[in-house]
Amino acid sequence: MTNDIVALIDFYEREKAITRERVVEALEYAFTSAYRRMVPGAESIETLRATIDTKKGETKIFAELEVVSDEEYQDKFNEVPLSLAKKRKPEVEVGDHLDFNVTPKNFGRIAVQTAKQTMMQRLRMAEKEMMYEEFKDRAGDIVSGTVRRFEKNDVMVDLGKFEARMPSRERVSTEDYNVGDRIRAYVVSVDNDARGPEIILSRSHPAFVRRLFEAEVAEISDRTVELKAIAREAGYRTKVAVATTDEKVDPVGACVGLRGARVKNIVRELNNEKVDIIRWSEDVQEFVSDALKPAQIRSFRQDEEGKVIHLTVDEEDLSKAIGRRGQNARLTSKLVGWDVQVRKDESQHEQFEARVADAAHGLADELDIPSDIADKLFRAGGATSELVTQMPIEYLEMTLDGDREAAENVLEKARKVMGIASAESASPEEGEPAPPTDGEAEGSVSEGRNDEEPEA
Secondary structure (H helix, E strand, C coil), X not given: CHHHHHHHHHHHHHCCCCCHHHHHHHHHHHHHHHHHHHCCCHHXXXXXXXXXXXXXXXXXXXXXXXXXXXXXXXXXXXXXXXXXXXXXXXXXCCCCEEEEEXXXXXXXXXXXXXXXHHHHHHHHHHHHHHHHHHHCCCXXXXXXXXEEEEEXXXXXXXXXXXXXXXXXXXXXXXXXXXXXXXXXXXXXXXXXXXXXXXXXXXXXXXXXXXXXXXXXXXXXXXXXXXXXXEXXXXXXXEEEEEEECCCXXXXXXXXXXXXXXXXXXXXXXXXXXXXXXXXXXXXXXXXXXXXXXXXXXXXXXXXXXXXXXXXXXXXXHHHHHHCHHHHHHHHHHHHHCCEEEEXXXXXXHHXXXXXXXXXXXXXXXXXXXXXXXXXXXXXXXXXXXXXXXXXXXXXXXXXXXXXXXXXXXXXXXXXXXXCCCCCCCCCCCCCCCCCCCHHHHHHHHHHHHHHHHHHC
């Protein structure tokens, strides 16, 4: 019994950093509670206290009893008759109070077992109160600890003397934790509610990135470079806007470090989360342009009333500006504080369509054909009458949605424009011999050859 109590006091004083007075106070409260449960009728005792000899480990229970006359004596748990009290203290009078040792003979080991739960509860309360006093001013700091256990999806982190909680909402979805892992986290708050003080940690909070930059970049810690804004989607990407009033300092270069050493350390701590460092500017257009790089902005319009920015980019830059699942545009909106709307630039397409319409209109006038047919010809490669004449009739028919008659009509008109006679309309003029057909030419040649062979 003696060794158990002394060892318990030494353990909490040394390992948990709870003062000896607080440990003894918790033990005394636990022993008085145990006494009330062990001794029948003791729960009615109004004044009960325990004393512990921290060197010997001995425990005694005292009850404070009121001195009453022998005739009025009734309550043995709270009163003592005057005749008995005078044996303890001759000068005592009615109405005085005396302490009596009421420790049972077998109180020791049984009391320890009975008081264990109450004692541990009081010690945990003392530990949490001390934790609150130490951590109440540390909200916003980064602390290191070891993953101790899991409660559902919450991670319980051992900070040495104390235990902290990282709720599931403050975890990074792309990170996995195992018991025994060393992690660094941001102290979001130190709550002191009905359950007692509790340290809440986070690895997904944007301020975690801010603290990492302050620890890694000397120019930020000495206020030469200022972190103007941070937008983060934990586990995937973070955008950081930096500025400086010192013209000799490049804020982006200071954060990146020599050969990227500084930002690499931060990225490593964030488990390879992408970090974009952007030069902050009061010019919103310039700021947004830097935030959306490498995409090139074609047009920029601000809606001051709705706090909306309307942007257009080339089609090949659209995916870069929006980012995977809209991430780049979304983070840019958070960074600048405006709703950034990105659309494809249609101006080049509109200009192209206008040129096509103009060219098709010219072709329609030249061939005296409807504009819709001229548009189909132009888009099929018939930009001029000469090109139309070179198109096979089958291709023209397919271009004009299978209208053979229209295809023949277009081809006839194109040939007329180019001065080419069609096979059907070409006929010999009067007085001129008609050219021989292929069959006739072959026949004449073969006959001449037969006539000449005998003479040879």
